[in-house]
Structure formats: structure tokens, C-alpha cells
Amino acid sequence: MKKAVKILSLILVLTMILSSVGCGKDTSSEAPETQSQASDTTAAEEPSSQQAAPAGAYEGDEFNNGAVGETACVSSYSELTSQVGIDIMKAGGNAVDAAVATIFAVGVCEPHHSGIGGSGLMTIYLADEDRYTTIEYLETIPANVTASYYNKAQYVKTARAAGVPGQVKGLAYALEKYGTMTLAQVLEPVIKIAREGFVLDSVAAGAIADGYTEFNKEGYEYLFELFTNDGFPYSAGDTYKNEDLANTLQIIADKGADAFYTGEIAEKIVAGMKEAGAAISMEDLANYRCVEREPLTTEYYGNKIYTVSNPSNGGVLLLGALNIMEEADIKQYEQGSLDYWKVFNESVRLSNKDAYTYSGDPDFYDMPLDVLVSKEHAKERFALMNMQACLYPVPGSDLPMARKDTKAAAGVDEETLDQGGCTTHIAVVDGAGNVVSSTNTVGYSWGCYYATPGLGFVYNNHLNNVSWTNADSPDYFADAGKKVRSTMTPTIVADADGKPIMAVGSPGSTVIPPVIASVINNVTLYGMNPQEAINMPRAFTIDRDTTNGPLTDLTAESGRLDRAMLRQLEVFGYSVIDGINDYAQVCGGVAAIYIDRAAGLLYGAGDPRRDYKAVAY
Amino acid sequence: MMKKLFAVLMAALMVLSVAACGGSDASQAPADTQAPADTQAPADTQAPDDTQASADAAYAYPACDDANPVVELNGTFDKTLVKEGYAVTSIGQSADIDVAAKLLDKAGVTYTSDTHLAADALDGVGTLFIAAGASTKGLGQAGISADEEIARANEIFKACDEKGITVILLHLGGSARRGSLSDQFTDLVMAAADYMIVVEEGNQDGYFTDYAAANNIPIALVKSMSTATTPVGALFN
DSSP: OOHHHHHHHHHHHHHHHHHHHHHHHHHHHHHHHHHHHHHHHHHHOTTTSOOOOOOOSSSTTTTTEEEESSSSSEESSHHHHOOOOOOHTTOOOHHHHHHHHHHHHHHHTTTTOOOOEEEEEEEETTTTTTTHHHEEEBBBBBBSSSSSSOOHHHHSSSGOOBBBBOOHHHHHHHHHHHHHSSHHHHHHHHHHHHHHEOOOOHHHHHHHHHHHHHHHHTOOOHHHHEEEEEEEEOOTHHHOHHHHHHHHHHHHHHHHHHHHHHHHSHHHHHHHHHHOOOOOOOHHHHHOOEEOOOEEEEEEEEEEEEETTBBBSSSHHHHHHHHHHHHHHGGGGGSOOOOOOOHHHHHHHHHHHHHTOOOSSSTTTTTTTTTTSHHHHHHHHHHTTTSOOSSSSOOOOOOOOOESSSOOOOOOOOOOOOOOOEEEEEEEETTSSOOOOOOOOOTTTTTTTTOOTTTOBBOOOGGGGSBBOTTTTTTTOTTTTOOOOOOOOOOEEEETTEEEEEEEOSGGGGHHHHHHHHHIIIITTTOHHHHHHHHHOOEEEEOOEEETEEEEEEEOOOGGOHHHHHHHHHTTOOOOESSSSOOGGGGGGEEEEEEEEETTEEEEEETTTOOOEEEOO | HHHHHHHHHHHHHHHHHHHHHHHHHHOOOOOOTTGGGGGGOOTTOOOOOHHHTHHHHHHOOOOSSSSSOOEEEEOOOOGGGGSSSSSEHHOOOBTHHHHHHHHHHHOOOEEETTOOOOGGTTTTTTEEEEEEEOOHHHHHHTOOHHHHHHHHHHHHHHHHHTTTTTEEEEEEEEGGOSHHHHHHHHHHHHOOSSSSEEGGGGGGTOOHHHHHHHHOOEEEEEETTTTGGGHHTTOOO
């Protein structure tokens, strides 16, 4: 028996050795491939992107979207794009330099949501001057269009949907006026990413897969060429290069924004547009202007909120909603409780009605914006709120609005939403205390599904936001150079002294203002850190129509919300739309940075709904 | 007695040894296309809790990589698996049905493709390829609710069972087609599937491989959509 035990012991030892050798062999055979992949990744983007990071930068950072730093922070689409901004600041650039570089990088890595064929808005805090400003670079309407030029059913996914792009001019303006670096300097890392490639994440890969049906159609051959690999959509994990875009960006780096608006890129844009039956001309591009505008502002529970003014109606919507919430003293309700959601969403809906009634380009219309964001107006709107039943239709306000030349304007007659997919947001804070909050877009996901062969980027489809039938609408097409309405709302929250405490914004069309309001509430009223605030479940009324304004649909991340409460909200009058994910893109995608002055720390936060990632140092 | 004891011990040690290797694989970075579970954030259609919950318990398998872009488990893919009469549909209304169709085009196969394929249109179908995974946009454009899509799926699978139609699951969209919305459809397809072809990036939590292992369903994991041509091609050549 002893002999048997001895033999068995030997067998046991031998088997364990063999077993461990076997395991070791598997592991070693995988190691070179892992290294190889790391090398591929590094070539395009420096080490940080796509690498494993410790789970959770701080409490509540459940999906590792956050970052904490003492000096500077960027939050944006991905670790790679945020790292671009960080590297710019480490090289001596300020927050504006970093923001511009990051926005260009996002256009490369998230090409379906933003890029140089689109537009954006930027809210800036300038620490030296202790001043807030905004830069608006929304698209303009081409001059040579008529009422029959566009209809949604026929042209939404064609070059005809494209307005004159503003991003290049807007970013160049920001850089020249408030940055310290040249276009060539900020574009250098971006061009490298586009030319050498980057590892596609699941968000971009999913967007390419979603676009595949269109890419396969006649007339979309160039997009098929750009975004498919051997005839199939690129998958997450594939290395993706866009050399055409790299070449276009290199021309902008070498020759400045003029290359895009009057030079060789402009000529290619116009030639392509003409071939595609679209109206954008050399004159339209040459006449494009971005506009620096005073921010809209209000006080909210002792803090100050700075955001954008029209032509984006997101600022009016956000500030109006916050003012009504304060009038209702929303803070008295537990965050996420039944009464909280009632007050929150009714405030949003009341403000939504105003924001869409008094929308338009302030260069063409006198609009009562100061009234709309006033406490007195909020008091009147709050008086309409009924905690027993939601309002429908939502009553409008009776305020004067006049066209600056002859025509009177009244109401928007077309509603053209693409909820969920579109647009992108970034936030930047630098070591000097400058803050940038910027939202950029091409409209719908993949914009108008048109790209000029050889240039590497899609154009916006924002002519879809223009009224083509109602001459009384402030969004009527017949004003060459008029800016196209948007709902983008890049925002900075400040303390009572006006010092910034948080940069925040989101993509998502009409969901943008409520998402930002929810994060502001969660941070400033309920004491959450920005990542906790972002991760909280959302339940927003975001749908509207042209006749009755805000609808009663409530888009809810219902898997994380109390079923009984949702049922009570249905009794209140909302129609709960709950066929969405627990973390749904349709509910927005926040990038935010919280500035903790007392601790000397910056808390970057990104939305897990879109895989956003903050980087800080 | 001695021989018996020896045999039992050897068997037990082999099981332990395999299990140890599996555990090791599961805890290491599995593939160049995979992010560790704790760093993975949800994509469009993904709920973080859904995809991370079972990461530690995932069935271990050799990862796809550039050298081995296709990994077949529980069997190999060849033409004995399919029956003539080919059709493609979507369960979840994502654009992946067009990728599925392209795969069959590349394989040189004649087939019918219908996003809204109904159970009563399965006559003459021997093999049904199903692009699994949801698209909110696709459902919205089709004007179909999730419940209606689930009802259509159930009718299809009942008919497939009655008619002896082979069902091949194609999950091509990776983690962008995971999460609570997508998984409710994919669960149904998996339950009916005779074979599965899955882009590995959507299997980071072992969702497909665990199910395939538990139910002994042949599954081919592929590195990307384009590499799915290999197992699909093998079905016809």
C-alpha cells in the first residue's frame, strides 16, 4: 500500500508539472500577439489608449470612465482622443489648444458624429480675464436654394441636406484668439492618428455596422470604400486608417482654414457638391463666418450657469428649465423620486415649448431671450405646472419676437429630430484654470451620408433643421447665410463668485438640455461626484411634434428604475418608452470635469452610455 | 483495485489540469481585440452590468487573433451542417442582416433575404441564417416594437422546429449588439440555434461560448465580420 501511495504521489507531481507546462505553453504562445497588438496601438496613439487601466478612478466610477488629476483634464469620446488634448497641454498648450486638438481627433475617431464637415459650439472660461464667452460655428444655409431644393423624405441622406460647414473656421478662430498654438501644431497628432490608424472601439464599429446598409447603395460608393474592409464593415478591434482625411487635415495644417473655405479643399467640396446635385458654392464657403457671442446665464440655487445663446435653442431650454425647477424647489424632493421626475420633466417640457417657439438666428430676429431665462418668466411657467397630471398640450408664452427686417416670425413648423445617435461633447480644464466645454456634430449619425471622394469626411445634414415651407418660421430657408438651429448646449457651471466648478455637455438632440440639467442637479443639489451624477438612471421627456410641442413620451432606462414609480408616472400622464438599454445612447452621453478648488483636484467624468473617457494629470 | 484507483486518479487529475488551464486563460487578457472586463464600457446597445456579470465565470477558449482568426468549438463547420434552401432574416432589425447577406454572396450561395420574414414563408427553406442583435433605429424605422419582434421570432422558431429547418445564429456586431435590448432577441435565437458564428468581441463575457458549451452547440468565433467568411464558406465548400 505504501508503494501505491508513493507511485500515486509521483504521478500527482508529474501531472501537476505537465499541467503547468501546458498552461505555460498556451500563455507564452499568446504573449507575442498581445505585444504586437500593443505595438500597433502605440504607433497610432501613444500608450494610454486601449490599454487596461485600473478600474474606477474614484468612487462611483463603475465602468472606468473617469480620471483624477491635479493640473489638467480632458473628457471626450475615448481615451485616445482625450490623450491628444492632454499631450497638447503637456507640451505647453492651454485649454483652448487642447480642446481644438481633441475636437479634431474626435472627428477622426468618431466620424459618424462630428467632423470638419459639420459644426459646433464652444463655451470658454478665460481665467486671466475672469470672463466667459462662446464661439458659435453652426452651419449656414447656402444662397442658391429654393423651397423645392429640399424635402426630408427624398434628400435627408444626400448632399442636399448639407449646410455650409463651420467647424474648421470656428476652431481656427478659437485657436487664433484664445489659444497659444498653431493649427499645424494641434493637428499634428490628429493627422498621425488618421494616417497610421487606431484600434476601432465598439461604438464606432457599431456605427459603421449601422451605416452599412446605406454604404452598400448606389451613390454611396466612397463611404463604402472608406468604412468597409474587404466588403465588410470594420469590426471593433480592427485597426482603422483614413488617409484621405489625414491628407485633408494636412492641407489645413499647412495652409490654414482658408484652404477649406477658399482654397483647394473648397474647390473639391464645391465640385463634389455640384456633382451630387447640391448647392454649396465657393461664395457660400467664402462668406461663412463664425460668431463669438455673449453667453446666456442664470443663477441656480446660488451657482451660476453659463451656456450658449441662439441660434442654438439648447441654452434657452436648459436655463429656462433650471429656473422653473428652482421655482418648484426641486431640491426638496429625493433625487430620482416620483415627484422629482414630475417636476424635472414638466420643467423641461415647459421650457422646451418656449425654446422651440423662440428659436432662430439672433442676427435675423429680435428674440426675448433675456425674458425666457429670467426668474420672473420661470415663475409664470411654474404656475402652469400641475403635480396631479402632466400638461398636454403644453401652453406657450406670449412674448414679442420680430424679424429684424420686415417679416414677423412665429413658430417652427417642422420637427426634424434624430434622437440618440448624433453629436459629441468634450470638456477641458488646464493648469491655468481655463475651461472649455464644446459640443460638435454632423447632425444625424453619418450626417447626410455624403463625402466628397478623396476628402475623407462626411458632411452634416443640418438643412434638415430648416423650414422649407413656412415663410413665417424663424428657421425659414430664404436667408442666405442664416445659421441653422441646433440644440447643442455646451455649459460651464460656476460658483456664486462666478468661478467655474464644472464643464458639462452632451450629444443627443433634444435630450441634451435635460441631460445637462440632470447632471447639474445631481452634482450641485445632491452632492454626487460627476461620475456618479452621469451614471444615474435617466427618465426624460424628449419627444415633441410641430403641433402640440413636447409630447408625453418618457424615455426611461427602466431596467434601473423602480417599476412601480414608472407606473405612477404613467398615471401622471406620461407614456413610458422602456424598450431601451439600461445605459442607453438615446439618453445622451455626458463629458464633464468637476473642479474641486478646495482639494486642488480635477475630477474628469465620461458617460458609459457612449464609452467616453477622461484623462487627467 | 490498484488499476482502478490509478485510472480514477488520472482522470481526476486531468480534469483538474484542464480546469486550471481554463482558469488561467479566463483571467489573462484573452485576445488583442478584447478589453478586460473591468475596462470595458458599454456601447450603443450595451448595458454594463449585463456584459460584465459573468466575465469571471466565462468558459475558457482559445482566443481569436491574427494567426487564428477563427476558433471553432464543439465541432467543425462543414457542408454536412446545412440543408439546401437558404434564407436570411434578422431578429432585432439591425443592419447586420446585410452583412449576413454579404457573407452568403461571398460564399456564392443563392438565398432569399427578408428582414421581416414570417413563419409562414419558410416553405422550401432548409437552413435559416439569422442576424441576431437589436437596433433601436432599425426597430423604429420598421415600426416594430420589441414585443412584436419577439412574437415573430417565436413563431419562426416554432416553424423551424416543426419543419426541421437548420438554424444558424450569426452575431456579427460585437458588443454594439449586446445589452439588455439585444440580448432579449439573441437569447431566443441561441435557444433555437443549431450552430453559431459569432464575432468574438461580442463574447467578452462568455455569453455565447458558455451557452454553446452547456448545450453542446458548435460555435465558430471569428475575429471580425470579414473573417466570418471562413466558417460560412466552409458550410458550402
